[in-house]
Amino acid sequence: MLGLEGLVVAETRLSSVDGEKGELVVCGLSLEQLAARNFEEAFHTLLDTSVELASLRCQVFPKLRLILPLLTGDREPSAALRLGLASLPSNISAEELVAAFPLLLAGARHGSNLQAPDPKLSQVEDFMRLFFGERQAADRVRALNTYLVTVSEHGMNASTFACRVVASTGAKPLESALAGLAALSGPLHGGAPGPVLDLLDELREVDDREVHLREKLRRGERLMGFGHRIYRRRDPRAEVLQGAVQSLRPSAELRFAQQVEVLAQKVLQDWKPDRPLKTNVEFYTALLLHELGFERSWFTALFAMGRVMGWMAHFQEQRALGKLMRPQSRYIGALPQGAKL
C-alpha cells in the first residue's frame, strides 16, 4: 500500500477525520465547537491536563536565555524553531513544550531582545505581544487563536505519524516534537500557505487567469491550497478559517482569493474529474496569516505552534500504549545470484 493510504496504524481517542462527509471531531467536539474555544481550553482538552500554560511559559523562559542570541540572523524561522527546540533541556515535559513554542517563535524574531512572558495574558495574546512588540487588538488575537486551535489536531497526518513513530521507541517528548517539525519541512504537508500567496501574486499579473491555471497543470505543477489525502468533499478547516478571515476585514484581497478559489476548483475539476481536489486548510491559512501581518516565511513555524498540541497528545497516547511501531517493506531490489524470494 504505497503512501500508506487507508491503512490504520493506531487507535486514538484524539480525533476522527471523516473524508467522505468532510467532518473533523476532536476529543468529542466538532471542529466548529473546538475552533470557538481558546488555546488554553484546547490544550487542557487535548493533553487532558489542568496545568496553566501561562505559568509554564514563565517556567520555560529562563531555559531559553542561552539559545536566544543564536536564533536570529539569516536563518529561516522554521530552522530557528528546530534549533531552539533541539536546545531545550532533554527532560522537558510535553506540556512545557507547548508553552515553549510561542517563546521560540518570538525568540526567532527578536533574539536576546525577547521580552519576558506575561502570565496575565493568554498564550496567543502573549505570543502576539512578544512577536509584534506590543499588545494586539482583540479581534486579531481571536483570529490567530481560531487558526491555532483549528490546526491543533488532525488524525494520523504525516507529522503526527512521525511523532508517534519516534514516541513508540520510548523517546522523550522533545525528540518526538522534533520529528513532527522535520515532517513539516516539505511542501506537501504544512508548507503550502506561502506558495498559496505566491500563486495569488502570480495570478494578479496575468490577463487570462483560467488559461494560466490550465497551463500550470499541463506543465505538471500543483495548485497549492487544493487537494487533500483524506477530504474528498470539503475540508471543514478551510471553512472555519474563511470565516475567521472575513471577521477581520472583508478586503479586496479576500474577494480576489475567493474568485481564484472558484476558478481553481473549475480547472481542477476538468483536470481530474475522478479525483475531487477541494480547497484545503492552507488556502485560507495563507490569507489569514497574511492579513495578520506575518511574513510568509513564518507560516510553517506558526502552523507548528498550533499542531504541537496534537503532537504531544499523540505522544502521550503512544507512550501509554508502549508498543514499538515497526511496519515492513516489500523488497523489489536485485537478489544475490541464484537466489529466489
Ligand code: ACO
Ligand atoms: N494541483 C494539481 N494536481 C493535483 C493537486 C493539486 N493541488 N493535488 C493532487 N493533484 C493530482 C496529482 O498530480 C496526482 O495526479 P496523477 O495521478 O496524474 O499523478 C493526483 O492528483 C493525486 O495526487 P496525490 O499526490 O497522489 O494525492 P495525495 O492524496 O497524496 O495528495 C496532497 C494530497 C499532497 C495534499 C496534494 O493534493 C497536493 O500536493 N496539494 C497541493 C499542496 C497542498 O496544498 N498541501 C497542503 C495539504 S493540507 C496540509 O498539509 C495541512
